[in-house]
Every structure is written in C-alpha cells, then in structure tokens.
Amino acid sequence: MFGNLFTPRYATSSLFPDGMDMHTHILWGVDDGAACLEESLGIIRRLKAMGLKGAYCTPHIMARYPDNTPDFLRRRFDQLLADTREEQFQLRLAAEYMLDNQFHEQLRRYTPLTYDGIHLLVELPQYYLPGAWKDMISSVRDMGYVPVLAHPERYGRLLQQEDFLQLARQEGVKYQGNVGSLKGFYGKSAAALAQTFHTRQLYEWWGTDSHNIAMAKRMPLKN
Numbered sequence: 001m002f003g004n005l006f007t008p009r010y011a012t013s014s015l016f017p018d019g020m021d022m023h024t025h026i027l028w029g030v031d032d033g034a035a036c037l038e039e040s041l042g043i044i045r046r047l048k049a050m051g052l053k054g055a056y057c058t059p060h061i062m063a064r065y066p067d068n069t070p071d072f073l074r075r076r077f078d079q080l081l082a083d084t085r086e087e088q089f090q091l092r093l094a095a096e097y098m099l100d101n102q103f104h105e106q107l108r109r110y111t112p113l114t115y116d117g118i119h120l121l122v123e124l125p126q127y128y129l130p131g132a133w134k135d136m137i138s139s140v141r142d143m144g145y146v147p148v149l150a151h152p153e154r155y156g157r158l159l160q161q162e163d164f165l166q167l168a169r170q171e172g173v174k175y176q177g178n179v180g181s182l183k184g185f186y187g188k189s190a191a192a193l194a195q196t197f198h199t200r201q202l203y204e205w206w207g208t209d210s211h212n213i214a215m216a217k218r219m220p221l222k223n
C-alpha cells in the first residue's frame with residue numbers, strides 16, 4: 001500500500017523539454033495500441049494532464065500488421081486529427097519499424113514515416129536478434145536516414161551496454177527511452193539499464209509508449 005509513496009516521479013518538463021511524447025500508440029485500430037477513438041482520446045487527455053503538449057503517433061510497421069502502409073496510416077491519422085481538433089493537443093505521425101524480414105521491403109516500396117524526414121524509429125524483437133539486424137541499421141543510414149532505436153533498455157538480454165555505445169559511435173544510432181522503464185514497467189533489469197543510460201545521457205528523446213489509457217495513467221511523470 002505504500003509502494004507509490006516511494007516511486008520516483010519525473011518532472012515532465014525535464015524529460016520532455018519540448019513537451020512532445022516521442023513514442024505512442026495513440027492511433028486507433030492499427031496495431032496493439034488504442035482500439036477505438038475513445039481510447040485515443042483517453043490517452044491524449046492523460047498525457048495532457050501530465051503536462052505534455054503533444055505526441056507522435058508511432059504505430060507498428062511490422063510483418064504482423066501487413067495493412068500498415070504509410071498511406072493507410074496517414075489516412076487514419078488525418079481522421080484522428082479531425083476527430084481530436086478540440087483537444088488542443090499537437091499530434092504528429094511517424095512510425096515504429098520492426099527490424100524484421102519485411103523491413104527492407106517496406107523501405108524499398110514506400111517512403112518511410114519518419115519524425116522529421118530524417119529520423120526513423122526502429123525496434124528489435126524482445127527475445128532474439130534477427131541475423132541481419134546490423135545490416136538493416138546500416139541500410140537505414142545508407143538511405144540517408146538516422147536510425148533511432150526505441151527503448152534500448154528493454155534489450156538487455158540481447159545486447160551489452162558497450163554494444164549500445166558502439167552503435168551510437170559507429171552507426172550514429174540515437175536512442176529513445178521509455179519513461180515507464182524508469183518505474184520498472186518492463187522489469188528490474190530494464191529499470192536499471194534505463195537509469196544507467198539516463199545518467200550517461202544516452203537518450204536523445206523519451207516516450208511513454210502508451211498503448212492504452214491504463215498504461216498512460218501509470219507513467220511516473222508529474223506536471
């Protein structure tokens with residue numbers, strides 16, 4: 001019952017200087033995130049209450065969701081923008097690309113959804129490293145984009161701390177941390193890694209990676 005008293009909370013403005021949540025699954029009905037518009041709205045309102053002024057929708061683009069082409073996601077996003085106009089919350093569209101066997105094909109066929117035309121958010125599977133993952137990261141660079149690896153603290157089983165530093169040095173990889181990791185949402189080792197990376201200033205950006213209202217509610221953030 002006293003657990004929450006001792007849970008560290010972070011000032012939203014310290015992790016999000018420009019007030020933008022860099023990783024969310026607010027866009028409804030396209031992946032394992034928000035299931036409907038009401039849920040998108042519920043997440044948005046929670047994020048606003050924590051002092052965020054906007055968020056990137058970063059839906060999954062991976063083999064598991066074959067319909068998620070940039071065009072399809074853009075259409076759904078335009079719908080979301082129209083339906084949330086009253087919220088005074090800045091929504092932008094990017095995507096979270098899984099480094100799986102359809103990644104190269106995705107990049108070959110479609111102009112990717114990036115944060116700003118340059119930075120491309122990618123993720124790795126949780127339990128194994130795909131054989132060609134380093135080539136995939138290099139190919140992101142070769143195409144003129146900067147790879148941003150989502151929640152590196154969750155890959156402690158797959159990679160050593162030194163690997164992350166090397167990726168930053170050699171491949172110019174940037175890192176986006178999940179705020180929930182700091183509170184142990186993803187286990188103790190992810191929490192410890194997140195603290196270490198935070199102290200070592202490895203993170204370029206933070207995100208809540210909110211998939212639903214309950215998750216957004218549990219963020220260790222204070223306005």
Ligand SMILES: [Fe+2]
Binds near residue numbers: 025096
């Ligand atoms: Fe995500």
